[in-house]
Amino acid sequence: MAGGLAAQRSSAQTAERYRLGVMATMLASLPLDEAITKIRKIGYRYISMSRRHTDGPVFAPEMTKPERTAMLRRIRNLGVQPFLSLGGFQGAPETPEGLQRYLQQLDLCADYDIPIMVGGGPWYYTKFPTVPKRERDWQPEVSRFYAGMEKALRHAESLKVTIALKPHTGITARAKDCMDVMKRLRSPWFRIAWDAGNISYYEGIYPDPDLPDLVPDVCAVCIKDHKGLRGVNDFPVPGQGNIDHAQMFRTLFAGGFNGPLAIERVDGTDGGMNKVPPAMVEQRLTAAYQHLQPLLEQVTARG
Numbered sequence: 001m002a003g004g005l006a007a008q009r010s011s012a013q014t015a016e017r018y019r020l021g022v023m024a025t026m027l028a029s030l031p032l033d034e035a036i037t038k039i040r041k042i043g044y045r046y047i048s049m050s051r052r053h054t055d056g057p058v059f060a061p062e063m064t065k066p067e068r069t070a071m072l073r074r075i076r077n078l079g080v081q082p083f084l085s086l087g088g089f090q091g092a093p094e095t096p097e098g099l100q101r102y103l104q105q106l107d108l109c110a111d112y113d114i115p116i117m118v119g120g121g122p123w124y125y126t127k128f129p130t131v132p133k134r135e136r137d138w139q140p141e142v143s144r145f146y147a148g149m150e151k152a153l154r155h156a157e158s159l160k161v162t163i164a165l166k167p168h169t170g171i172t173a174r175a176k177d178c179m180d181v182m183k184r185l186r187s188p189w190f191r192i193a194w195d196a197g198n199i200s201y202y203e204g205i206y207p208d209p210d211l212p213d214l215v216p217d218v219c220a221v222c223i224k225d226h227k228g229l230r231g232v233n234d235f236p237v238p239g240q241g242n243i244d245h246a247q248m249f250r251t252l253f254a255g256g257f258n259g260p261l262a263i264e265r266v267d268g269t270d271g272g273m274n275k276v277p278p279a280m281v282e283q284r285l286t287a288a289y290q291h292l293q294p295l296l297e298q299v300t301a302r303g
Contacts, residue, residue, distance in 0.1 A: 017300040021046025021083055022263045026273045026281050031055040036078040042286050048084040048262045061104040068111040082112050083260040084220055088119015093148030103155050110159040116220050117161055118193040120168030129231040149185055156189045164193035164220050169202050175210035182217050192217045196243045197224030204230030206242045215255030224265040235265040237284045239291035249299040263288055
């Protein structure tokens, strides 16, 4: 009994210091209950939700309000809490149709008590990594994106959901670019989701020298490692690639960061998470937890 209470107190203290979770899409090939049970067994207490699992939709616009309420209750009963969404990649706000899908994803976040929706800016390349878009095509697309985001941010404010863009080429390629976007989109409901793996993959830079200056605007982190040169499709278990996570965590938490930390990929050279068998995903997520959790304990320890 005493040991159980001590464990609960320790868990509560850890939750206050940092929130480490996983993107459940990595186990979307399993039924929901089985996927979440595996995630919870490893030690994670937070998730970014998959749109669906093999037993049906879980986080989808077509679900009714009562279905969403019931699903959130079901997920919480499994011992995890949704804390982040990648819904911003489900719609492109620079078009009317894409903006509508974007707003639907914000509605989902509100219904699931998810405070942050992550997305990206317009895709910069005609063919990555060698052929960027023509400037005469790129600049009008950027202008349409900003116009759509202004509308999306008004909706986000009404729902009390923060929109966070992450490094993904183009206007958010690196920390210095993200800071420019922050100056353009001035809203308390707009922030940045850091992704060091993306900067290594898309830009060939690690660590980004401007992260310390961006930290006050970072509200979430998508964790992925990257191995090799720019454009190499290798996303190993965190700790096995280019990214120094201990240094990244020190920079973030020294600057006051306290947001979600969500592991996004562990597919290595397999070519995408949907090509990795669930048993292998579980092994890799276990290895990720064993690497990241002690780092976070050390970085966030109170003296």
